[in-house]
Every structure is written in C-alpha cells, then in structure tokens.
Amino acid sequence: MCYRVILCLTLLLTPATLVAQDSSGLTPEQFGLRHLSEYLSLQPDDISFRPDYTEPDSFRLQIITDLMQHPLQMVDYTEALRAAHVPKQPEVLAGILFTDLAGENQTVRGRPYRGKPAELHREYNLHYRDVDLNQLLTRAATYLNVIFPGSTEMMLSELTPSQREFLRREFKEIVVVHEEEEFFTVEQSDSVEKVEEGYADEFVEFGYKIDPDPVVAAGIDCLREMILEVGNLQKRIRSGGTSIKELLSTTGYLPDNVDRESYLGLQTGWKIGGTGSDYYQGDYQFILDLGGDDVYDLEYDPAHPHGVIIIDLGGNDAYRTKSDFGLASGCFSVGLLLDFGGDDRYDAQSFALGSGFFGFGLLYDAEGVDRYDGDTHVQGAASFGLGLLIDEGGRDIYNAALYAQGFGFIRGIGLIYETDGADSYYAGGKYKDLLRYKDHYLSLSQGFGYGLRPWMSGGIGGIIDLKGNDSYYSDIFAQAASYWWSLGLIYDSSGNDNYQAFQYAQGAATHMTLGILIDDYGSDVYFGKGLMHGCGHDYSAGIILDRHGDDTYTAYDLSQGAGSANGVGLLIDSEGNDRYFVKNRLNTQGYGNPRRDFGSIGLFIDLGGDDQYLGNGQNDYYWRTDSKWGGGMDIELNPPDSSEANQ
Template identity: 35%
Template sequence: MTATTYGSTRVNAFALVLCCMGVATAQAEWSRRSQWEATVDEQGLFRAYCILLVRPEQRIVTVSSTTERQDWAEWLLHGSQGADTRVTWVHAPDDGRTLTRYDHVSGECLPSLDGEALTFAKCGRTVASGEGVYPPGQRLIDELQTQPKIWTGLYARRKTELDTEACPATMGLAPYVLGVASLIDQAEMRVGDVLVKVWPWDYDGAVFNGYLSIGKAVKDRFLVGDPARIEYLRALPEGGWELVKKTLVWPVVPGMDKRPSQTLLQSEKRALEAQAAPSQALLGLMAAQAGKTADNADLLTRLARTEAVVDVYRLACFRTVHKHPFSMHEQAGELTDTIPQPSPGRVAKQIAWLDRAFLTNAPGTMAQPPAPTYAGRDLDAHLDFIEGVLEDAAQHAEAAFRRFSLDDRRFIEKQADGLMAGFLSAHMMCFDDDLVRQRANVKLLSMAKRLDTEALMRQALTTARIVDGTFLASLKEQMEQTPDARRIADRKTPWGRIVLAGRGDDRYINKKDNVAVLVDLGGDDFYANNTGSAIPGALATAVLIDFAGDDRYENWHSMRQGCGFFGVGILVDCGGNDSYVGVRCAQGTGFMGVGVLADLGGDDIYRGIDHCQGVGQFGAGLLLDDAGDNRYEGRQSCQGVGFTWGVGLLHSAGTDGDDEYFNKGKVGSGYGDLGSFEGWGQGLGCGHRPYASGGLGVLLDGGGSDRYEGGTFSLGGGYYYGLGILRDRDGHDRYRGSRYNMGFTAHQAVGVFIDDRGNDHYATSHFVAMGMAWDESSTLFLDGEGDDTYVAPGFAFAAGAMNGFALFEDSAGADHYVGVRPASKYGNRYHDGTSVGLFMDLGDGEDVFSGGRQAGEIDAGPEHTFFVDAPTVEAATERLKVTPLKKAAQ
C-alpha cells in the first residue's frame, strides 16, 4: 500500500490520525474501537478502513478493497463479503511502522516487501465515515488472541416452536444456568427466559444453533468493553411473553484480565533453560514426515495464548508446563524430588518447599532465629521459648491478614463452607443454581486476593520452630522429669494457652481444651479439641505434639486436625498406630492459612468426608506420614488437592508400606454413569471455573504395593488452570477409576501421573483416563519399569481433544493393553485447530496392544496421533531417519 495525497477537502480528524505521515493529532480521536472510513482513489478503487483495536503501543486496522460502491457500514459489518482484498494491519501509532499484516483471504501473515518495514497510510479521498461497526475476523489475529475473554455466561438449550405476539421469533436459546457477572446476568435474565437476539444475530440465523456457535461468533467479532445488545423473551404470569431489550457492554470474567507478572515470566524463563526432552525431538521428526509440523506448532501457540491473560491466582509452576508440555516430566520430577522426608526437624523444610509454588521467597529472606534460650535450662525456659515463638508468629499473622477488615474476615469465615458446598454441588462455579451462594462465592474469590502470602509463609516457618527436632528432644527431656503428672504445665499467654501433659490416657473433649500449644508426653489419648488447628478470632497459631501412644483424633467440627484457617495449625504425632476421623477440612488442610499434619510412625487410618488429607485453598495443607501400612479414606476432594492459590500435598513417605487410598462414594457422577461416583482428588489441581485459577495438588507415595480407588477427576490430573501430580515411587500397585482418572485434564489444565517402577495394574470402568487431555490442556502419563496391564474402554492412551496435548509413555517391560486403540483420533469442535497425542511404549518387552495395533509399529494417524513401539526414543529416531514413517489408517 502506498500513500497518496488526499484529493478532498473533507479530511476529518479520523483521517488525519489514520494517516501516519508525521501529522500530530489528538489521541482522543482513537479512544474507541470500530471507527471506520471509506475512500476512493484516482483509479476508482474503494478501500474501507475499520479500526479493530487501539493500544498505546499499537493500532489494528482492517483494510478491505473493492471496485464497487457499497453500503459501507453494512458491508463492513458482514465481513466485507466479496472484497478483492482484506488485510489486517498491526502498526505503531507513533510512526506508522507496520508490525504485522494478516491476509484474511489466504489465512497467512504477509512478509514485508523487499525486506523493508512498511508504513501504514490511508489512500484516496474520503467518501464515507462513521463508527459502531464490529466486523468479524478478529480471532484470526494473534495480537487479539491475547485479549481478556468475554464472559457471555451463556449455557443454553435450543427452544423451538415459540409462538408469541411479542416478537416474530419462532425459536431461541433458553439458559439452564446463570453465571454471576456474565452478560446474561447483567441483563437480568433468568432460567426460563429465551434469548432471541444477540446483535447482530437473530434467532433464525446459523449462529443461534447453540451456545458454542454464539460464543465463537462473539469472540470473533467483539472485545471486552464493546457495546452488547440483546433481546430475550420472559414468560408473563398471566400467560404470553414479554420482549426485553438490553444494551450493555461485553464483560470480562471478574479478575481474568491481568498480564503475566515479571515473577511468572522469569520463572518460565528459568524452567526453559533445561535441556529439551528427547521425546520432543522425536515428535518433531514424526510431525515433519507426516506433514504436521505447522499444525503441531499451531497447537503450542494456542496453548501459549491461554496464558497471555491471567488472574492473580495463576501459579508459575502451572503456567510453565501448560505452555511447554514437554517440560512436564522434568518439572513434576523436580517438584516431587525436592519434597523432604517427614520428620519433626523437617516440618520447616516441608513448609519452605511450598515456596516452589508461591514464589514469595519468604524462606530465603527469613531472619535467622536467635540462639536458643532453652538449651540446658529448666522447663520454664522452654515455655518462654514457645511463648516467644507465638508472639513472633502473631506479628506475621497480623501482616498476612492486615488488608482484611473485621467484617471481611467474618464474611470469609461464614462463606468458606459455602464455597466448598458450592463446589461439591456444581464443580463449575457458574453452574451453581443457588445464585445467592454463587454471588457470595464470587465475592469471596475477589476478596481473598488481599492475602499476604509471604507474611503467611513467615508465620508458618516461625511456628515450625516449636516442632524443631532439637527443641522437641530438649522439651521432652524436661517433661520426663515429672512424667506421671496429668498436667506438667499450663501457662496462659496473650496468644493462647500452652499446656504440657503427662503420659496418661488423656481426653481432650471440652472447649477449654482449645489451646495454642498442647504437648502430650504419651498414652493412648483421645483428642476432640482444636487438635493443632487455628481458630479465627481466637487462635492465629496452634500446635499439637503427641510423643507416643495409639491415639484417636475425632472431630465433627470442620477445620480440625492440623488445619490453618486464618492462621497456621500444626499437628505432629511422633509414633503409634493412630486413627483420624474428620468431616470437612481435616487432616492437614489450609484455608486462608497453612495446615500441617505429620504422623511419624505406625500403621495409621485417616478418614474424612470432603476437603481432607492434604488440601490447600488460599494457602496450603500438608499431610505427611513417614512409615507404616496406612489407609487414607475420603469421599470427595481429598488426598492432595490444590484449589485456588493453594497447595495440597499428601506424602506417604514409607518405602515399603502397603497403603490404600480411597476417594469416592459421596454422590453419583454428574455424568450419570451407573456405578460411577464423584471424586475430585488424589493429586488434583483445581480452579473455580471460570472465576479463578486452580492450585497445585500432589499425592506422593514412597513405595510399597499400594491400592488406589478414585471417583471422577481423581488420580493425578488438573481442572481449570490447575496442576495435579500423582507419583508412586515403587511397588506393584493397583489403580481403579471411572472417568477422568490416572493422568487426565480438562479445561486449560495440566495433569501428571508417574509410577516409577513395579508390575502395575490400571483399570477404568468407564472412559477418559490414562493420558488424556481435553480442552486446551496438557497431560503426561508415565510408567517406568515393570510389566504392566492397562484396561480402558475408551478415550485413553494418549488421547487429545479440543486442543489437548497428551503424552503417554511406558518406559520398559512386557505390557498388555486392553480396550481402546492407543493414539486414536478425537475432535476439536470447541476452538477448531488440532490436538496431539503421542503414545510411546519403550523397552524390549513383548507388548500386546489393543485396537489392532501391532508390536514394533511407528506410525502417524489422522488428527495428529503418533504411535511408537521401540526399545528407546533414540532407536525410534534412528529408525525414522532410514525408514519412511508409516501412516496408519483409522
């Protein structure tokens, strides 16, 4: 495009600004999108310019050319149909230098002419101009993919055979849920109303085929803040319908409008300095031979775009592996390899490990504690030390929650149960049909960002000094001088009581037993007090230490047994065969706090209903068990779950304990599958879709022949910007699931499942398991050494769909696959584009594959599926260099 002299005296402010030839103009003329102008040059060529977006650093304009005069506004509105050319220019407002050109006809980015940077300029004289036009095609431009997403909130069923005098509509879309703060919520729609127009589309157009097509059309045409005009019908009490018209603006999902922080960007850069995985090069070679290189690159670009706009809760460890799926193995391995073994002296190190997710740098900047004042001194000196720690912890607690008013705290305390109940009811927050609860939960999510996580980490690290191994040994020595006393000491402090008890079989069953620090020397005790848990408004810091005995911990109050609720709670049981029974948020949970339960010996039983056994939300929850044959039993959302801005860890560290993990049985699956229950746990990172990103959930088992049973969304997976990891280091293990199990993801998430060694047996009763990725997600399933058996009837073994990236690897052994064909094709109707599924069975074992697959094959199927059965990745690579890639027929 070349600049020409304006041949008309009608050069308005719009034209002057558009012409980037050194003319100084007021930026106010560019404050709104979708201003347009049509020109004609001396050769009779018409050009229509339509502004799509203005930023301080760039301006995006679509230019369409034609030799025929048009109704320009209408022509632009419908995508310049019949245009000779249609090109979008992305250029700098200051000097007109072109950054990008996109050709809508060819679907390609255009290079600069003769290698020189182009200058954008308008041509010809103006024949028409105006504003308020929103042409389609924006979603094709990379720069526009990084904008905040519009929140339509429309999930609806098609309603036909309408008969009303209110409008000519004969059909429409009837919402069955209402998402808070969405367009339909702001338009005051209700369940039962019928949407008949979303400007510029009417009820009888193709866009109204369903809510997915409307969502795509809106994304294609509008940006957050553009005017939105809708019409809907509402049934009248006396019969008939009323037509309601609303003019609003397209809203964003609350909070989902941030650019990645420097902390996120730097964390990603450091992670990518590691050496690329060999499987990445192998997939690149296979894609090149199959003619899929560009498509695979497009998928990675699409995954990266999902991380261009974030909320304040996005974890760096998640964002890196989501954008770069080949880093999943290394990053998950590093996260789990650096978890310290449980012991009294290592609780502080366990807490410090949390900073790999939160990146506050609190552990690195914590001042070293002063020299112990208790060493070699009497019991009072030890009590003084505990009191001093409580005082220091209180100061950090004050800093952690200083941005919350008293009313804020009371609201969150009351609504915390509503947040969890809403999740259990709907799982996707905007699907909660209790709108009062949904609004309150969205409010809570907005308020929780005021938490000072660094100060909270400092509080937790400070509190851990009480359970330091050296201090506990010294304290125990002093307590054993009067071991038979029921109460060795009872001191009141401004931060709660400190109680030291003897070796008797004690019962702690009264409210007066809710103390800041309780240390019990031994005996078979029964605990029903706060059990080492913070209590909002009463105890910001709480610690329980039991040195010996077969103890019982039973609470029907929520937030107990090593729970941090608006504070820090630590429970350490140093030995014995213990039993823990809780209801909600028990056994190492953190909600606006940090909670730790560390059991350091014996064969233990943990039972809870929901949100138990290593669950974090706006904080962290750790359940640490160092040895024994243990049973972990929950009904839903238990065993290593990280919700929004949370880290949940269950670490059963014994190398030879035969453990049992059970997480299902509360309610039936929302999919309606007979014999399937909801699970949502066991190494799950989960967000509150669509309002808040998920956290980091880890289930780590050190060894032994273990048994895992989970309901839906269990056993190593992620949901909505959450990262979930299940890793079992050794043993002949059995895994049982139903749907979304054993290395799974859904909706912009990351899931990692690793079993290092052992002859393992995997089985899912229904579908969707063992290395599957759904909807802009990344998943890794990795089994190391051993002769393994896999049973999955469908959608498994490197199954990617809706822009999913699924990696499945069995590294060694003679393996047997039953059910679905590995590396099968699936669809991408949500976002168009492609998915990738890479299946690799390595080693020299004699393998048996399902679905007609043959041992020793290396091939590429349709829809970007890749199958490899070879001794090593290197062997497969060398073979492909000399043997053409076989293309499988499906």
C-alpha cells in the first residue's frame, strides 16, 4: 500500500521529458534491430560467435570466419553478391566468387599454370580459314592442353598417387548417399558411419595440402577469353561480316592418312558443328556448335581428368549424360558449358550442371526456357572449387535430389544466379533423412552450405534470383541454410515467391554456421514445419529479411526469430500487411532457449503494415517471451501523417 502511495504522488509531480527518436543514417532493418535489442537489453553486437568454440580446422574460408564474428554483415555480403553479376559476362561473377574462396589466413592466392614457352607455342595446321575462329580454337587448345593440366598438377602437387586416388574414390563416397542405407541394421549403419569417419580422419591428414586456386583461376581466365572470342564471332555474324558457311569453310581437301591431331579443331575429343541438328556422343574436350537443335550424349571418366569446353550458339538443345561428372563439371579440372540461346534441356547424373569437384564447373545459359535435372552435387555445387550455374532468361525448372542448387561443401562455393523468369526449384525426394524421420527426405540444397562436423568447415551455397514469381520446394535442410562453419543464402529480388520446406530452412543455421534469406519485393509465402524463418541453433545465426510485400509465414515450432542452444534467430519484415502463424507459441516469434547454462537470442521484427498473428505477436505491440532470451516488436516505422489521414 505504501509504495502505491509513493508511486501515485510521484507520478503527479513528474514533468515529462521530450527526447526525439534518432534513427538517421540507419536502414529500416538496422533501426529495427537496434531498437528491439535495446528493448530486450541486448545489442546488435551480441550477435557474434567466437572462433574457438571448437578446434579450428585447415579448411575454413576466411569469409566464413569473418561473418561468424559479425553475422549481421551477411546482409551486406549477400547484397554484394547480388550486384556481382554483369549480364553476358559470367566471368565477372566467377572472379568475385574466386576471391571469397580464400582460406582462413591465406595471404597469397594460387595462380594458374603459365606454361613453358615450348608448350605455349605448339603449332597447329589450320583446317579452318576464319581468323577469329582459329583464334578461339587456339586459345581453347592452350587451356585444354597446357594450362588446365598444369594447374591440376599444381593443385595436387603435394599429394601422393594413393592420396590422389583417394579423392576420386573415398572422398566422393563421403559426398554421395545411397538409397539402400535406409534398410541397414544398427550395426551396418554404425559400420558405414565409422568407415566414413575413417575417410574423414584420413583426408584431414593431407587435404589441407590441396590448393584449388590454380585450377579455378585458370578456368576463370579461360572463361573470360572464350566469352570474348565467342562475342567477337557473334558480332561478326550478326553484323553480316561473315556467315556460318564462311566461318566453317576449310583450307581444302584433307587426305585420309593425315595426322588429324596436328589440325586445329580436328583433334581427338574436338568437334565443330554447324547450324544443323547435330549429335555428339562420347567424352569430349571441346565442342563448338554454331546453331541448330542439337543432342549431346556426353561422358566423362574421372580416372582420366581433363578440361571440357562446350560452346553452343543457339537452338533448342538436349544435353544428356549417363555418367557422373558428365555435363558442365569441373572434375579435377575445368568444365565450361556455354549455351547462348534456345530452350534447352539438361539431363545429368551427379556432379554436373555447374559442379566444381576439385575444380571449376560452369553452366552458362544466356536465354530460353530451360530445364535442369540431376541427382547429387549438381546445379551450382562445389567441393574444393567453384560450381556456378548462370541462367539469364526464361521460365526455368530445376530438379535435383541432394547437395544441389547452390551448394557449397568444403572449400567450395556453389551458386545459381538466375536473372529472369518465374522459376521453380525442387530438391529432395530421394534420400531419406534417417536420423530424424521415416518419411522425409534430405535436401541439403537451395542455398546450402555444408561442412563435415567436426572435421572440416564447409563452404558457401547460394541462389540469387532477380525476377519472377519463383517457387522453392524442398524437405530437410534447404533454402538459405547451412551446417557447420558454412554459409547458405538466397537473395530473391522480386516477384511473389513461394518457399516450401519442412525443416531447417528459410534462414536457418545449425551448428556454428550461418544462413540468410533476403527477399526484396513481392508478396511471398514461407511455409514449413520448424527451425526456419530466422532460426539459429548451436552458436549459429539464421536470418530472414523480407523488405516489401504482404507476406505470409507459417510454421509449427522453433521458428520466426528463434534462437536455440546459444544460437541467434532473426526475422525482419520491413513493410506490408503480413500474416504470421505458428502452432507452438512457446518457442516461436522471438524465442531463445538455454544451453550451456545460458540463453540464445530470438528476435522478431515487423516494421510496418497491418499485420495478423497467431502466436506471441500482435499488431502494434512489443513483447518479451518467457524464454532465454527473446522477444519481438510490431511497429509502424513510418506512420502515416495523421493530419493527412484526417483530410
């Protein structure tokens, strides 16, 4: 009673103090984050992780180390990646990604093999008359015959023959999953696990000696030259400076007994095709096809690695392979597939369609409505290298099972860059998630970074999609998520997008790692079961940032700004009339749970619009959840001018 009297008296005698809110110089999300943090007695700098929670390994990327210490900088990093692509110049994006492949504390980057004068000045007989064509072929031959093999040798120079063999056999086994594992007994499962752990132990002993830089850098140099040379040819054709017929005109009759290896363009594994419907079958090093609806049945033998350059100037083409590493795959080398037109179909097995496996794989499709099918480690996927799929137009379909669609494994960056079209991405449905569910499938795709806990840190996996109403479908681990010292990201700039996943997705990070999903414009739908919509588990940061549109978020549990086991989960929606639904309000919408005797951080921020909630939040409301430690706010950052509203 006494304190109530004191309270009332004091209230009556209290003058008010006017202090303006100063938010100048901050983006809406920065203001929101700072403001909610203050409300919860936190600060944005609390979102940081020590580098020594576990023993550091030799495979960590510097950019991952930096971002783990400052996870909020993922926003800037992702935006920078979005701005990194120049249309018609895939080499620019590749070059920027190469800089991010730097290992922790790596001060000097490896360079491509330069070649000895004798190697570089190998003289060919000319079969074709056109100077520009011969220039292109000469440059390609230099890379395929000299620079790529030399760079591969540099990459693996410190490895013994048996260690090199290990990469092709055992390391690949670490990556792939077998459907029959679903039916193993407990002993068999343990045995497989122990074998793979043994592989990891063995690899750690020598894997740090592998430097993928020379091969990746050589691939980017080659890409730059090929794009330039092809561009010159295309310009001449378009301007009428030459015709396809003139381009393919030869120097004359070629006797049967001539040494074809000495003729540029006629070497084994080389083919130049015209504008007809051509059919290519086998293990090629170089194909230049000048048009027509072509069919490619390609093969690749990783026991005999080599570079591959395929350039197709137009037509509705079908690219197929029945072997792993068969299409746009840099397997211990460089694989470039450049398709400049047409509605194409790409039908691959594993390690393809922009796959870098100890190398650089690029699939560049300049236009058309395309379809990409593959299994594992496909569609912008990389381990010890760079895997890139750039598609600059059309309504495209991506279909894969595992480790795909922007997947970065150890010392790898895998990315899809999509500039236009209402695209659909599907990953999963083949390999069951035996650790968690009897009836769900692993995806580990769609902007997914993956490391081998606790042996080796992972890489960066991402999707950048600029336009179109896109659909992302997956199951477990996907859509801007990662596992173990990695980064998974999606930046979707515009369109009304649909994100569907079951668990560990949509801005999720699990075990000392990072995930971020940024969606700029459009009314989007985010749907799933749990550990999503900004969820970080075990010293991890998961962020979802949606800047515009009337969005709908639906989840069951541990989502929508949820920190778990000392992780950080952050959901920020800057504008729009949004709807947030959760089934379990005890661990969602600004929630943190304790582990190691202290809490996590879960932050939920909505900065505008008339929003609807099922859960802890409310429109125009601040809340702290009964958790360690989390809360949320729904405010109107830029309230309408009331005087105008009344008019």
